Amino acid sequence: MPVPKDDFDALHPCDFYTPAELLDDDRMYTVYEIARLLQDLDADEELDPETENVLLDWAIPWIMFHSEDLVVAEPRDEEEPGYYGVAEA
Structure with missing residues (x-):
């Protein structure tokens, strides 16, 4: 059920990294690694399966x-x- 915006203390812009900002040009990454990087975690951070599934909902x-x-x-x-990587410009 939708809730009023007033229910929240703060609202933030929905701003995501570009591939060039997130990924190294000379590396290839799995969707699991990208999911972690999008959350400012280390690419090899250990996560429980439930958390990893939530992060995949953002990464895909x-x-x-x-x-x-x-x-x-x-x-x-x-x-x-x-594996995914930054396309050459």
Whole structure:
């Protein structure tokens, strides 16, 4: 159920990093690593599965929105996820 804006002490702009601001040009990242970086966590931070699922809810749309600025690489083996990186300008 929607709630009034007045219920909140503060409202903040919905401002996300661009791929160039978030990712190193010479690195490739999994969606799990991107999810952590979007929350200012270390890419290899240990998270419980429930928290990781919440972070993925933010990361997947971010990747889709910025798809024109990203490159993707196939997993190196079947047990590994795909990788994303900054597209060359």
